[in-house]
């Protein structure tokens with residue numbers, strides 16, 4: 001199943017410490033909260049790299065391209081767009097704002113909804129040029145500006161929601177303490193019983209950013225997505241058939257997951273949710 005709105009590749013990506021990312025050490029034995037213990041255990045399983053260092057405008061374009069499609073489809077579109085419009089002596093926002101709309105749509109056709117996406121990309125490029133003069137200046141603002149101001153500014157762009165804003169802060173700004181909540185993160189931490197069963201995305205984000213040390217949030221975000229795809233999937237979490245199959249079994253309340261009957265419901269619809 002395609003993951004419709006994940007703006008990042010399925011493997012962990014990185015600008016490395018040189019790109020503004022932060023190293024983190026994962027030791028489940030010293031975790032202060034259950035949420036941190038989960039991320040530490042994900043670290044033992046998936047840790048590869050640190051975050052930060054991506055160009056902010058490129059990150060936004062990548063996010064737009066990935067909306068309602070899989071990474072497999074959006075990556076070639078992203079690569080084609082960069083090959084055609086980015087260059088050493090050209091500002092990407094200026095090049096995209098000036099691009100022929102049909103040509104741009106054709107370039108990104110593998111991402112689907114290319115007419116709509118080419119329009120949104122051009123409007124975003126025009127917005128960046130108007131407000132910041134260039135993609136480079138916009139990038140500097142995202143990297144150095146006050147995080148709340150940057151977040152509010154990003155949310156002001158048409159088509160940018162909280163998760164996209166947080167991903168740009170994380171992947172471009174290299175900001176620690178940002179734990180974007182996508183559909184996987186939203187599901188997993190409510191199933192675990194770490195966030196309230198009926199929590200919305202913002203509430204789950206607040207819980208995680210409060211309970212997980214800042215330097216582990218970025219990794220926790222991408223690793224949780226990977227974990228949600230491979231293990232704690234929406235319809236068939238690994239524990240459904242084999243209680244031993246999930247590395248989080250001893251940390252998990254299995255809210256809405258019933259191995260006895262094979263049933264799975266959204267945590268908000270689980271009877272025990274009424275008591276949480």
Ligand code: SF4
Pocket residue numbers: 191192231232233237238239240246247248249252253254255257
């Ligand atoms: S025990 Fe089941 S519900 Fe809990 S995290 Fe693992 S797969 Fe998900």
